[in-house]
Amino acid sequence: MTPRYAAAALCVAILFALALAACNQQAPPAPTPARGNGWLTGAPDQATKDERLERYLRGFDQPMWEVGERYEHVEQALRDGNWPLAAYHWEKIQATIKGGLMKRPKRQANAEALFLGEPWNGLHEALESQDPKRIGPAFARAKGACMACHAAEQVPFINDQPLFREPLPLPLPVSNDAR
Numbered sequence: 001m002t003p004r005y006a007a008a009a010l011c012v013a014i015l016f017a018l019a020l021a022a023c024n025q026q027a028p029p030a031p032t033p034a035r036g037n038g039w040l041t042g043a044p045d046q047a048t049k050d051e052r053l054e055r056y057l058r059g060f061d062q063p064m065w066e067v068g069e070r071y072e073h074v075e076q077a078l079r080d081g082n083w084p085l086a087a088y089h090w091e092k093i094q095a096t097i098k099g100g101l102m103k104r105p106k107r108q109a110n111a112e113a114l115f116l117g118e119p120w121n122g123l124h125e126a127l128e129s130q131d132p133k134r135i136g137p138a139f140a141r142a143k144g145a146c147m148a149c150h151a152a153e154q155v156p157f158i159n160d161q162p163l164f165r166e167p168l169p170l171p172l173p174v175s176n177d178a179r
């Protein structure tokens with residue numbers, strides 16, 4: 001190889017190496033993709049995120065839906081003489097209503113005046129006593145309290161449905177251990 005060719009080959013090699021190095025440059029890292037569809041993680045700011053969460057979690061209807069569901073379970077547990085299960089759902093009902101009041105504080109006055117005091121406590125204590133003679137009347141009072149709050153909160157139509165229409169067969173069983 002003549003020195004001229006050697007120099008030319010060297011130039012080509014250097015250019016090739018430079019081109020290769022340029023190609024090897026890392027592309028800037030892609031932004032971390034939002035999880036899911038990004039309705040919260042991809043929100044432009046915290047205020048938008050809060051607003052979306054509030055809208056999604058809704059108002060008092062959503063906790064009331066859970067309360068209605070658990071109320072049915074209370075009723076069934078009473079029919080079965082399963083006092084601890086009835087007490088379990090009854091406690092969750094209180095927690096759910098309190099959670100709802102955090103969202104809708106205007107409903108607090110009626111909730112406390114009509115339901116969360118004696119009617120709720122009365123059934124809770126009766127369930128703890130495991131005495132069916134106390135439980136039956138306490139449940140009837142509590143049911144009346146649910147319905148009174150619906151009337152007071154201007155949603156009396158809620159009361160006109162099977163959930164509140166079906167009477168609890170009395171007397172209640174003595175206990176589920178008796179079977």
Ligand code: HEC
Nearest residue numbers: 060061064065067068071107111115146149150153155158
């Ligand atoms: C603060 C008074 C209050 C108390 C106490 C209360 N409710 Fe309600 N309930 C409401 C209001 C108000 C609504 C309608 C909510 C809305 O429109 O946002 C409602 C709605 C409901 C609904 C319909 C929910 C739905 O959208 O599917 C059911 C079922 C229900 N209540 C059951 C009960 C039961 C059972 C109890 C007692 C264990 C109870 N509620 C106690 C105020 C109350």
